[in-house]
Amino acid sequence: MSDADTLSKLSRINDKYQMFNDFCRDGELGDAKFLFSVKDNLTSAEYETCAGSRILEGYRPVFDATCIAKLKAEGGKLIGKANMDEFGFGTFSTNSGFGIPRNPFDLSRSCGGSSGGSACAAAVIDDHISLGVSTGGSICCPASFCGTYGIVPSYGRVSRYGLIDYGNSLDKIGILAMDPKQMTKYLPVIAGKDKEDPTSCVQPELKITHKKMKSVAVPREAVEGIAKDVLDAFNKALEDLRSMGIDVEYVDMPELKYAMPAYYILATSEASTNLARYVGMRYGQQEGDLTLGFDDYFTSFRTQYFGDEAKRRILLGTYTRMEGFRDRYYAKALQVRMVVIDAYKKVFADHDAVLTPTMPFVSPKFDDISRMTPVESYKADFLTVPPNLAGTPHLNCPCGYNADGMPIGMQFVTDHWNEDQLLTMAEEWDKQFEIRKAEVSL
Amino acid sequence: MDKEIVARVAKASHIRLTEEELDRYCKDLGDILDYFAILDEAPNHDGNGINPVEIADVLRDDVPEEKFDSEELLRDMKTYENYIRGPKLV
Amino acid sequence: MKIGLEIHVQLPTKSKMFCSCPTTDAPAPNTHVCPTCLGMPGSRPVLNREVLVCGIKLAKMLGCTIADEIWFSRKTYFYPDMSKSVQITQYDHPIGTGGVVYLNGKPIRITRIHLEEDPGKTKRTGDMHALVDYNRSGIPLAEIVTEPDLSTPAEARAFLAQLIQDIKHTLDLENGERSIRCDCNISVGKERCEIKNVTGLKNVETALTYEMVRQIKVLKAGGKIERATMNFDESRGVTYGARKKEFEADYGYIDEPDLGIFHIKALADSITIKEAPAKMITRMADQYGIDQKMAKQLVSTSTDLAQFFETVSKQYGTENAIKWVAGPVTAHWKALESRNGGTDEVLAVIGKFASGEINDTECGIEIKCAMTGESAENAQESSAGLETLINEYLDANPKVIEDYGKGNVKAANSVIGYVKKNTGSQYSSSEVVETAKKLIESRL
Numbered sequence: 009m010s011d012a013d014t015l016s017k018l019s020r021i022n023d024k025y026q027m028f029n030d031f032c033r034d035g036e037l038g039d040a041k042f043l044f045s046v047k048d049n050l051t052s053a054e055y056e057t058c059a060g061s062r063i064l065e066g067y068r069p070v071f072d073a074t075c076i077a078k079l080k081a082e083g084g085k086l087i088g089k090a091n092m093d094e095f096g097f098g099t100f101s102t103n104s105g106f107g108i109p110r111n112p113f114d115l116s117r118s119c120g121g122s123s124g125g126s127a128c129a130a131a132v133i134d135d136h137i138s139l140g141v142s143t144g145g146s147i148c149c150p151a152s153f154c155g156t157y158g159i160v161p162s163y164g165r166v167s168r169y170g171l172i173d174y175g176n177s178l179d180k181i182g183i184l185a186m187d188p189k190q191m192t193k194y195l196p197v198i199a200g201k202d203k204e205d206p207t208s209c210v211q212p213e214l215k216i217t218h219k220k221m222k223s224v225a226v227p228r229e230a231v232e233g234i235a236k237d238v239l240d241a242f243n244k245a246l247e248d249l250r251s252m253g254i255d256v257e258y259v260d261m262p263e264l265k266y267a268m269p270a271y272y273i274l275a276t277s278e279a280s281t282n283l284a285r286y287v288g289m290r291y292g293q294q295e296g297d298l299t300l301g302f303d304d305y306f307t308s309f310r311t312q313y314f315g316d317e318a319k320r321r322i323l324l325g326t327y328t329r330m331e332g333f334r335d336r337y338y339a340k341a342l343q344v345r346m347v348v349i350d351a352y353k354k355v356f357a358d359h360d361a362v363l364t365p366t367m368p369f370v371s372p373k374f375d376d377i378s379r380m381t382p383v384e385s386y387k388a389d390f391l392t393v394p395p396n397l398a399g400t401p402h403l404n405c406p407c408g409y410n411a412d413g414m415p416i417g418m419q420f421v422t423d424h425w426n427e428d429q430l431l432t433m434a435e436e437w438d439k440q441f442e443i444r445k446a447e448v449s450l
Numbered sequence: 451m452d453k454e455i456v457a458r459v460a461k462a463s464h465i466r467l468t469e470e471e472l473d474r475y476c477k478d479l480g481d482i483l484d485y486f487a488i489l490d491e492a493p494n495h496d497g498n499g500i501n502p503v504e505i506a507d508v509l510r511d512d513v514p515e516e517k518f519d520s521e522e523l524l525r526d527m528k529t530y531e532n533y534i535r536g537p538k539l540v
Numbered sequence: 541m542k543i544g545l546e547i548h549v550q551l552p553t554k555s556k557m558f559c560s561c562p563t564t565d566a567p568a569p570n571t572h573v574c575p576t577c578l579g580m581p582g583s584r585p586v587l588n589r590e591v592l593v594c595g596i597k598l599a600k601m602l603g604c605t606i607a608d609e610i611w612f613s614r615k616t617y618f619y620p621d622m623s624k625s626v627q628i629t630q631y632d633h634p635i636g637t638g639g640v641v642y643l644n645g646k647p648i649r650i651t652r653i654h655l656e657e658d659p660g661k662t663k664r665t666g667d668m669h670a671l672v673d674y675n676r677s678g679i680p681l682a683e684i685v686t687e688p689d690l691s692t693p694a695e696a697r698a699f700l701a702q703l704i705q706d707i708k709h710t711l712d713l714e715n716g717e718r719s720i721r722c723d724c725n726i727s728v729g730k731e732r733c734e735i736k737n738v739t740g741l742k743n744v745e746t747a748l749t750y751e752m753v754r755q756i757k758v759l760k761a762g763g764k765i766e767r768a769t770m771n772f773d774e775s776r777g778v779t780y781g782a783r784k785k786e787f788e789a790d791y792g793y794i795d796e797p798d799l800g801i802f803h804i805k806a807l808a809d810s811i812t813i814k815e816a817p818a819k820m821i822t823r824m825a826d827q828y829g830i831d832q833k834m835a836k837q838l839v840s841t842s843t844d845l846a847q848f849f850e851t852v853s854k855q856y857g858t859e860n861a862i863k864w865v866a867g868p869v870t871a872h873w874k875a876l877e878s879r880n881g882g883t884d885e886v887l888a889v890i891g892k893f894a895s896g897e898i899n900d901t902e903c904g905i906e907i908k909c910a911m912t913g914e915s916a917e918n919a920q921e922s923s924a925g926l927e928t929l930i931n932e933y934l935d936a937n938p939k940v941i942e943d944y945g946k947g948n949v950k951a952a953n954s955v956i957g958y959v960k961k962n963t964g965s966q967y968s969s970s971e972v973v974e975t976a977k978k979l980i981e982s983r984l
Contacts, residue, residue, distance in 0.1 A: 050582075051581065051582035057581070057582075059581070064581065066526070067526070067581070068525075068526060069575075069580070069581070069582060070518060070522050070523055070525075070575065070580075071518075071575065071582075073582060162503065163501065163502045163503055164501070164503055164505065168584065169582070169583075169584055170582040171582055172581040172582050173581075173582075175797075176797040176798050177500060177501050177502065177797035178502075203510070203586065204584060204586065205584050205586075205798075206505060206508035206584075206585075206586055206587070206798065206799055206800055207501060207505045207508075207797070207798060207800060209505075209508045210503065210504065210505055210506065210508070210800075263492075265488060266488065266489060266491075266492040268485075269485065269486035269488060269489040270489060270492075272482070272486070273486065273489075277792075277794050278794065278797060280463065280616075280792075281614045281616050281626050281792070281794060282626075284464075284616050284618065284624065284625035284626055285579045285581070285623065285624045285625050285626070287464070287618065287625060288537075289527075289528075289534065289535075289536050289537075289620065289672075290527050290534060290578060290579070290580070290623070291526065291527070291580060291581070294527070294528050296537070297537075298535060298536070298537050298538065298669035298670075299537075299538055299667060299668070299669055300537050300538060301537065301538050301539075301540065302536065302537040302538060302539060302618070302619065302620050302670070303464065303618065304537075305537030305538070306464045306537070306618050307464040307465065307466050308466075310463070310464050310465050311465055311466040314465065319465055319475070320475060320478055320479075322463050322465060323456065323459050323460060323463060323465070323475055323479060324479060324482060326459045326462055326463045326792060327455070327456075327459045327479065329792040329793070329794050330459065330462070330790070330792050331791075331792070334792070334793070336490075337486070337489070338794060340489055340490075340492070340494075341489065342499035342500070342795070343492075343494050343495040343496075343497070343499060344489060344492045344495070345499045345502060346495035346497040346499045347492060347493055347495050349502060350495070381478075381481065382478050382481065382482060383481050383482055383485050386482070386485075397502070398502055399501070399502025399503055400502075424502075424503055462790040462792070464618055498801065500611060500795040500796075500797055500800065500801060501797055501800055504800070504801070505799075505800025505801065506800050506801050506802065506803060507800075507801075507802055507803055508586070508587070508799070508800060509586075509587050509588070509589040509592070509802075510555075510560070510586045510587060510588050510589065511588075511589060512553050512554050512555050512588050512589060512590035513554065513555060513560065514554045514555040514560055514561070514562035514563070514564075515555070515560035515561075515562075516560075516561065516562065516572070516574075517560060517574055518573075518574045518575065520570055520571045520572075520573055523570075523573060523574070523575070523578060523580075524570060529570075530665070530671055531569070531671075532568045532569045532570050532571070533569045533570065533663075533671035533672060533673055534570060534671070534672045534673075534674065535669065535670070535671060535672075536620035536662070536669065536670035536671070536672050537620065537669055537670060538668045538669050538670065539620065539662060539664060539668070539669075539670050540668075
């Protein structure tokens with residue numbers, strides 16, 4: 009296919025699924041070895057970068073995020089900036105300031121979030137990899153809803169230089185792809201120490217030794233409150249794993265129930281400080297009345313351009329770190345993170361991984377999403393939040409499809425820095441699982 | 451959830467809320483914080499949890515370097531004689 | 541009356557605190573900037589090692605306990621000069637706590653010293669909107685917080701002057717090209733007011749005095765002092781109520797997750813600092829039984845001079861050190877410094893005196909020659925000339941001798957004007973006073 013054909017097809021795909029904000033509309037792909045896209049909270053010099061927020065509309069960063077620069081150096085061509093929930097605030101990519109990406113298996117359903125555009129791109133573009141960012145489940149959730157693989161490496165594995173922050177102690181850049189071998193190939197490319205991001209500088213080297221898993225632990229707490237279609241597919245997957253020679257054992261992890269509140273407190277506390285910089289000066293929206301006093305000027309931009317969920321999380325995060333409430337919420341959440349990490353370490357002493365379904369239900373329809381309360385939608389993340397809080401690497405593997413043909417995923421979690429066994433698991437699983445590719449009729 | 455507190459939080463966050471929004475966020479925050487109450491039962495921990503893995507002693511040498519062209523940095527900003535424009539100070 | 545100070549000192553690093561931008565004077569506004577100090581989305585801070593080194597040195601200078609492990613915090617507030625609307629500072633784990641500094645023998649307790657980044661600078665246009673220069677954004681600062689142990693505006697000024705000397709000495713600052721800014725807390729009654737961002741010694745004293753008088757007036761009129769934040773108008777020398785600042789509660793401090801933690805014990809143990817001038821004064825007065833004033837004169841002329849005093853004392857006795865180093869050597873010290881001269885020759889001259897090889901007058905002249913580089917003949921001549929002039933003055937003004945005899949040592953200073961009028965700047969003030977004292981004493 010000529011470059012023009014490829015790009016015109018891309019444009020038509022985007023018309024249908026709306027997975028990109030800004031993308032490569034014309035020009036040449038040159039001798040690109042591979043094409044990739046990234047979530048729109050990764051800064052790129054050649055495309056507008058908005059992180060799903062209207063307050064950043066028009067922002068053209070002066071530098072590429074480290075992960076983008078590394079993929080380019082490897083011969084990759086960045087073709088699109090994937091749509092997302094504003095600053096990563098959401099589970100369904102419905103909180104974007106720029107339209108909503110559509111599920112490749114059913115256009116009336118969500119791609120998941122917040123890396124919804126990335127999962128969609130990985131699902132509908134041939135041989136594609138897309139970088140996503142996970143703070144509390146934003147890679148595994150959309151991977152599960154769109155039927156792709158998705159890996160979230162350990163906290164600190166991939167440099168966050170060039171990542172527009174949501175929660176700095178939680179954000180992790182990872183990869184979504186239909187072919188797990190692509191993840192094994194490109195994770196080592198984007199991983200590694202980067203002097204521009206101190207949190208990337210303590211990691212041990214990422215070595216791919218293809219070490220297979222021998223035993224996985226399923227927390228009893230994780231199979232409660234799961235939709236029947238998801239649970240059926242999950243139970244079938246457990247059988248398949250056993251037949252692959254993997255020992256599956258149920259365990260108790262009562263500490264997991266504390267992960268959700270701790271996660272939301274840390275994430276929103278950090279987010280509310282990160283978002284304080286968006287005030288109508290320096291970048292993004294800047295057309296305002298400078299003769300206003302600065303408090304009014306800043307307030308007018310923030311009131312006008314932040315979406316509903318962004319405001320909710322800013323309010324929540326400002327509250328939980330405010331003097332008088334800080335000890336009960338923020339300080340306690342820091343401690344609870346350590347409690348959850350300890351709980352994982354205890355399981356990893358006897359098992360290679362913790363295994364759960366990824367999401368408690370298949371991708372919901374947009375109508376149903378609009379009726380959810382904030383707490384209901386936060387609760388949807390109860391399985392993806394714990395490893396994200398703990399900074400432990402995790403993986404979504406497609407493991408089945410329900411009667412409507414909607415994909416179902418399972419989530420493996422391994423110990424810090426052990427991406428090797430996750431990548432190997434994905435490849436082993438892929439050898440015996442018949443993955444379905446969404447039909448892309450244009 | 452105390453409406454006055456939510457109003458104060460909104461003011462500190464530099465977000466203006468209509469009366470309707472104040473009521474709505476008040477209820478949302480109340481629901482969310484009720485849901486967080488379980489945290490009070492969680493055990494304490496004496497570890498340092500700034501980051502999920504220990505990030506320690508990453509430092510940079512004191513070597514000045516101009517990595518970016520300042521004209522390019524200011525390219526899309528509102529400026530006046532190389533100053534960046536901002537709103538009124540008092 | 542209680543006065544406490546929060547002193548912000550710019551640290552002398554070559555690059556900024558969290559990015560590599562240079563800290564030198566910039567050619568134009570916003571030219572020493574990068575995504576990090578402009579707070580652009582996706583940028584990140586990386587800590588400059590030298591900031592920790594400077595912080596540890598100052599913490600040691602203040603006699604603070606240095607933490608084994610520190611980290612940084614985010615203080616959130618909205619202002620056009622703060623590019624991230626977040627200042628990276630230290631909240632609950634500062635680099636140093638609980639120190640003490642002596643001001644003329646009086647202990648001034650130091651609450652804490654912490655490290656933080658400077659915001660940018662703002663100025664106003666004609667229509668009052670802001671113009672911001674972020675060149676200063678990210679310059680490293682140490683904030684030193686004292687207990688309210690200072691009793692008067694003048695004492696606060698003296699404390700600050702001493703502190704600045706000590707800081708310059710400890711951090712090897714040439715001419716203090718780094719700015720020092722002060723927040724001043726003062727309470728005459730129960731409630732305190734804070735005067736924000738005062739620059740310069742004189743301004744600190746003026747602002748505090750104005751605020752002291754204001755509070756006294758309020759109290760005398762039966763009013764109540766409201767806790768408030770004030771600004772200081774330098775041109776008018778008055779304080780005025782500032783726009784209500786955020787409450788402390790609204791800063792919403794959280795830990796800074798982008799930097800991690802720092803184990804600084806080993807670094808702190810490896811750093812030794814030069815003795816701070818203020819400490820040296822107290823120690824020398826104690827050790828040599830000289831009065832505080834003499835010790836202060838020696839140290840504030842130059843710590844090298846004070847060290848020379850110690851050398852002479854060790855080799856030829858404290859008596860000779862007082863006689864010669866606190867006398868003519870101090871008088872000619874500036875001359876020696878301007879010639880970049882050493883003290884070896886001077887030491888040898890004092891040695892000759894101590895062994896009885898030369899007498900009083902000869903020693904004085906030889907010291908002068910060694911220090912100013914004048915020939916012995918010239919020195920003798922000019923010294924004789926100076927003595928003649930002073931004798932003339934004393935003959936005409938016997939009251940000076942009388943006053944001096946009554947213990948008014950400063951009476952000798954009146955000679956300076958007369959000598960300067962007749963000879964211009966041929967003799968240094970200290971040399972004139974030194975010689976005058978000698979001649980007056982010989983007449984008493």
